[in-house]
Structure formats: C-alpha cells, structure tokens
C-alpha cells in the first residue's frame with residue numbers, strides 16, 4: 001500500500017512485479033518526488049527480493065536503514081529484516097572506487113584525455129596507467145612515484161594529475177574496498193551518497209563506475225533496480241564533459257537494452273526535457289507529482305500516451321504528496337495521496353532562521 005486514492009480514500013497499490021520495466025518519476029522541485037520515491041521503494045523492498053541501488057545526489061537516503069519513531073511495529077519489524085547499506089561519509093562505509101580498476105575509457109575521461117584529438121598523450125597515458133595498475137602506489141606517494149625513474153610520460157602524467165587535482169579526490173579507494181564490491185553483495189538496498197563530495201567530478205565518476213559495473217555484469221542476469229534521483233545530472237541530452245558523455249551513453253544503453261538483462265531504471269527529475277529523450281521514451285511506468293509548467297506537461301502527454309489527459313491536467317493543482325501513477329505498474333491510472341514514510345529522511349529543507 002503506497003497511500004490512498006485521492007478521489008475515494010481507498011487504499012492505493014502498485015504492482016511490484018511490474019518494476020521489471022523502466023520508470024520515469026517527475027514533479028517540480030519540492031513536490032515530494034524524493035519522499036514519494038522513498039515510500040514506493042520501502043514497499044517494494046518489503047514485498048520483493050529485488051536489490052535496489054540508489055544513486056542519491058542530495059544525501060536524501062542516508063538514513064534509509066533507520067525506521068521513523070512511531071512506525072507501525074509490523075512494518076518496523078519487516079524493515080529490520082532487510083539489509084540496507086549506506087555508502088558515504090555518514091554511512092556504514094565510505095563510498096570509494098579503485099581508479100586503476102575502472103574501464104580504460106572511464107579513466108581517460110576522468111583525466112580528460114582524448115584518443116582522437118591527442119592520440120600521443122592518450123597512448124602514453126595508457127602505458128602509465130598500466131604501470132600504475134602493476135605498482136599501485138599509495139595516495140601519499142603517487143606524485144613522487146610518478147616523478148621517479150625519469151620517464152617523461154610518467155612526469156607528464158603526474159603534471160596532469162596535479163593540474164586536475166584528481167589524485168586528491170575523496171572518491172579513490174587506494175587499495176581499500178570498492179563500492180562495486182558492496183553492490184555485488186546484493187543487499188536489499190545499497191545507497192550511494194553522492195551528495196558529500198567536494199569536487200563536482202566525483203559524484204559523476206562514482207555513478208559511472210557503478211553503472212559500467214552493472215552493465216559489464218549484465219550477462220549474469222541478476223535483477224537490479226537502479227534508482228537515479230536528479231537524473232538530469234547524469235543523463236543530460238547535452239553532456240558537456242567526457243565523463244558526462246559516457247554517463248548519458250551508458251544510461252541510454254541500459255534504458256534501451258537493460259530490461260532483458262534485469263537492469264531496470266527509475267529516473268527521477270524535475271524537468272523531463274533535461275533527461276535524454278532516448279532514456280525517457282523507454283519508460284513504461286510513470287509517476288507524476290505537482291507540475292506547473294504547461295510545456296513539461298505537454299511533453300509528458302506526448303511521451304506517455306497512456307496517461308489520460310484529464311489526469312495530467314490535474315497535476316498543476318496537486319498538493320504536496322499527491323501523484324499520478326500510470327503505466328504497467330498501476331492496474332489503472334490513479335491519483336494517489338502518498339502514505340507516510342517508514343524510514344527517516346536524510347537531507348531536509350534548510351529552514352529560514354527566525355528571530356526569537
């Protein structure tokens with residue numbers, strides 16, 4: 001039960017078995033997307049064995065393992081029986097990735113190397129990358145190691161690393177545990193807290209590492225729900241950096257081909273037009289919260305012909321916590337008032353400081 005029918009007050013349900021499709025989730029800022037997503041994921045995790053991976057750019061799910069005080073005892077008991085792993089500075093373990101174990105093209109994208117525009121540097125860097133993999137120097141001596149031995153390619157690589165500041169990223173595991181190892185443990189939910197990094201490149205590199213990993217293992221056909229909040233950041237139709245380009249490409253590919261391998265997406269965003277249309281068009285399930293912009297609503301109507309026009313028109317007047325559900329996971333299109341969350345929300349709105 002995800003809430004009540006807005007019109008009748010009857011219980012509102014989704015069909016958990018139909019999360020074997022991609023889902024599009026949208027609503028303007030503050031409409032309650034993330035809250036409602038939490039409600040639905042809680043119910044899904046309670047009802048199924050489908051492992052969920054949450055890419056959480058605003059640290060909204062960092063307390064997803066904790067139940068709220070006052071939660072019904074049966075629901076709290078069920079939740080206590082589920083494994084939720086939060087990766088990030090306030091989580092169960094840090095969110096780290098081993099640079100040397102990333103795919104070559106991802107390492108090159110992070111280092112802003114282009115095989116066509118600058119083939120020489122690219123090729124030399126590949127060689128240094130292999131040496132790095134063999135020697136695996138630690139964070140404290142990477143620059144010194146690269147500059148030792150008099151190899152000009154290594155020296156140039158060191159300069160590039162210093163100029164970009166990449167070696168200083170908190171993301172790197174330096175031989176420690178990698179988020180991809182945790183994901184392979186298939187916890188009921190794995191939350192990747194992408195909101196706490198200092199450099200804008202870090203959350204994107206982390207997301208790419210994880211999505212590439214899930215894609216690489218697709219032949220195993222292990223079902224997985226991949227939830228991407230603020231999906232416009234990772235699946236832009238106009239990516240501007242090499243890492244962003246790889247991210248969009250990977251998500252569009254999972255949207256197009258992932259379904260048969262058990263890789264199912266939930267893409268959540270404020271603006272449908274800011275998510276690549278080839279990802280959006282692959283979604284068979286839709287949740288829509290309050291949306292004021294007529295252009296966005298028209299675009300949703302065009303993209304998802306199965307949403308009745310009169311329901312879509314109501315989205316402009318929704319109160320917080322109201323949503324349309326339509327598509328395969330909803331037996332019929334419905335307007336729902338979401339129920340309360342079982343788990344504690346991580347981030348929260350910043351309040352206006354009041355005078356006494």
Ligand SMILES: Nc1ncnc2c1ncn2[C@@H]1O[C@H](COP(=O)(O)OP(=O)(O)OP(=O)(O)O)[C@@H](O)[C@H]1O
Pocket residue numbers: 027028029030031032033034035036270320321322338339345348349
């Ligand atoms: N159904 C609800 N019941 C109670 N509080 C809610 C509900 N939905 C949302 N809220 C609260 O409203 C605030 C905004 O909700 P939320 O963060 O889910 O919005 P959002 O659509 O994800 O916004 P953004 O696009 O900015 O991320 C939060 O503080 C949340 O706790």
Ligand SMILES: [Mg+2]
Pocket residue numbers: 033034035229
């Ligand atoms: Mg949100």
